[in-house]
Amino acid sequence: MKSVLVLLGVLLPLISSGQSGLTDKGLFFPKPSDNSYIKLIPQKPLNLEAFTLCMRLSVDPTVVNQDNRETILLAYRTQDYDELNVWQEKGKISLYLRSSSEGVFYAIPLLSIFRTNLCVTWESSTGLTAFWVDGRRSTLQVYRKNHKVQSGGAVILGQDPDSFLGSFDINQSFVGEISDVNMWDSVLTGDQIRHFNEKVWVGPEPNVLNWNIMQYEVNGNVLVVPEKYK
Known part of the structure; x- marks a missing residue:
């Protein structure tokens, strides 16, 4: 009986708060839900005039790549606005700043069962925006010139909070x-982003979201995947 209880303790979804550090770990969302998510605690407020956001993702394409499905990749929501959202939707990857209707869209390779290194850069002074997929940059677009990302929200993985x-x-x-x-409050160089792709980091430490020392809260059916599976 004791061994069964120990096994159940391993298999049951983790529901806790105040954890920190995800070095060599990943987060697995096994099925669609309306209650499973991770809340990330930033190193500093997201009061941003520029940023680089990077992450590694793999998906269940039978769900995520369905025609006309919208899948949230990262959401930053304040009390009143969808302040910063990254989506895969309708065959494209997209970024929205302070909007749920006016975004910037990229017809780049969609996510798959194999791991994809995805980064997005944006700078307020020029509006220049780009996505990077496995170290390769998309064409530039101009989006939200002179805009500023506001602080006071919550960073969420797994769900889009309306x-x-x-x-x-x-x-x-x-x-x-x-x-x-990982997130920086500046636009990294192409060489630095390619080093992220290769997991040989030589650039500045992430100063907004830092995966290695991240404080986070797990809610619902999300599994923290240990190093041996990475």
Whole structure:
């Protein structure tokens, strides 16, 4: 009986708060849901005039790549706005700043069962925006010139909150694995982003979201995948 209880303790979804550090670990969202998510605690407020956001993802394509499905990759929501969202939707990858309707869209390779290194850069002074997939940059687009990302929100993986930490939609939930979510308050160089792709980091330490020392809260059916599976 004792061994059964120990096994159940390993297999049951982790529901806790105040954890920190995800070095060599990943997060696995095994199925669509309207209640499973990770809340990330930033190193500093997201009061941003520029950023580089990088992450590694693999998905269940039978769910995520369905025609007309929207899948949230990262959401940053304040009390009143979808302040910063990254999506895969309708055959494209997209970025939205302070909007749920006016985004910037990229017809780049979609996520798959194999791990993809995905980065996005944006700078307010020029509006220049680009996505990077496995170290290769998309064409530049101009988006939200002179805009500023506001602080005071929550960073969420797995769900898109239509209200502050609520109103989730199962048909927009993430299904797959996410790891190495890092964010800087500047636009990194191409060489630095390619080093992220190779997991040989020579650039500045992530100063907004740092996966290695991240404080995070797990809610619902999300598994922290140990190093041996990475």
